[in-house]
Amino acid sequence: MAPLFSKGKSGLFERLREAVASTKSQLVGRIEQAIEGRQTLDEGVLSEVEAALITADLGMPTTRAILEHLRSDNSRGKLRDAAQLRAAVAIEILNILEHPASDNRGRAIARTPPVGQPEVIFVVGVNGVGKTTSIAKLARYYACRNRRPILAAADTFRAAAIEQLEVWAARLGMELVKRQPGADPAAIVFDVLARAKSQPFDPVIVDTAGRLHTKHNLMAELAKMCRIAGREVPGAPHQVLLVMDATTGQNGLAQARQFTEQTGVTGVILTKLDGTAKGGVVVPIARELGLPIQFVGIGEKAEDLIPFNAKEFVESLFET
Numbered sequence: 001m002a003p004l005f006s007k008g009k010s011g012l013f014e015r016l017r018e019a020v021a022s023t024k025s026q027l028v029g030r031i032e033q034a035i036e037g038r039q040t041l042d043e044g045v046l047s048e049v050e051a052a053l054i055t056a057d058l059g060m061p062t063t064r065a066i067l068e069h070l071r072s073d074n075s076r077g078k079l080r081d082a083a084q085l086r087a088a089v090a091i092e093i094l095n096i097l098e099h100p101a102s103d104n105r106g107r108a109i110a111r112t113p114p115v116g117q118p119e120v121i122f123v124v125g126v127n128g129v130g131k132t133t134s135i136a137k138l139a140r141y142y143a144c145r146n147r148r149p150i151l152a153a154a155d156t157f158r159a160a161a162i163e164q165l166e167v168w169a170a171r172l173g174m175e176l177v178k179r180q181p182g183a184d185p186a187a188i189v190f191d192v193l194a195r196a197k198s199q200p201f202d203p204v205i206v207d208t209a210g211r212l213h214t215k216h217n218l219m220a221e222l223a224k225m226c227r228i229a230g231r232e233v234p235g236a237p238h239q240v241l242l243v244m245d246a247t248t249g250q251n252g253l254a255q256a257r258q259f260t261e262q263t264g265v266t267g268v269i270l271t272k273l274d275g276t277a278k279g280g281v282v283v284p285i286a287r288e289l290g291l292p293i294q295f296v297g298i299g300e301k302a303e304d305l306i307p308f309n310a311k312e313f314v315e316s317l318f319e320t
Contacts, residue, residue, distance in 0.1 A: 017318050097283065098311075241269050
């Protein structure tokens with residue numbers, strides 16, 4: 001596998017490799033079983049590879065697309081024997097992750113704030129996916145890069161969310177802007193941006209109420225928050241990050257599709273990658289939603305949020 005990737009590895013590569021061990025066993029382990037003792041690449045082998053991809057939660061559309069390319073390469077003689085199949089699958093997955101869906105015209109993209117203005121990041125997602133914890137980890141990530149983040153507890157729909165973010169802010173020594181439960185979240189956005197511009201703080205990371213696409217009042221609330229943010233800081237929110245739970249696999253993908261259509265998501269934070277064999281869901285996120293994976297959660301500690309690197313992710317799965 002080594003020739004496919006550069007030798008330079010980030011300091012977090014070993015931790016990433018440990019986090020995806022279950023996915024690797026499910027995906028690459030089954031591919032190895034499929035090609036063991038086989039000299040030729042026939043439909044029987046490809047069917048077993050198809051099953052491995054589906055089990056690792058790449059989903060049917062993405063799996064079919066990969067198999068179509070493999071069959072094409074096989075018919076044109078580019079895959080001469082079964083032993084080349086492992087590397088071929090790795091290349092297909094890497095290509096998808098590095099080049100998200102080309103039919104994503106109209107998708108929101110991250111923007112750069114004006115000079116001297118704070119970057120505003122909204123974090124969205126349903127309850128239970130690790131959203132509030134991911135916000136704290138994200139704040140720590142920026143603080144470790146010599147930035148001065150401030151948090152906004154704008155999930156006033158759930159009192160526990162405010163309390164949880166307070167605990168994290170105190171633990172990390174972060175500034176937090178909040179109001180009482182049930183307060184207008186847009187007012188909190190106004191408060192935090194006023195404070196961020198006067199201090200200054202950067203970035204501004206805003207927690208939002210866990211909402212499903214059926215909660216129309218909550219969706220309207222989020223739209224109002226976006227309007228207030230854009231009025232106070234041009235282009236805001238500059239990022240809208242959707243938190244997804246890797247353990248939910250294809251179910252999470254369905255939720256992500258709804259958020260992407262309605263909330264202007266610019267990227268994904270994928271949590272609990274270390275606790276699942278369904279880590280392959282990162283591939284259909286890129287291919288079917290056209291969304292980049294920005295960060296992955298690989299543990300419970302504050303430092304267990306790392307920037308997603310497609311090459312390192314694929315290498316951690318497919319290296320021998």
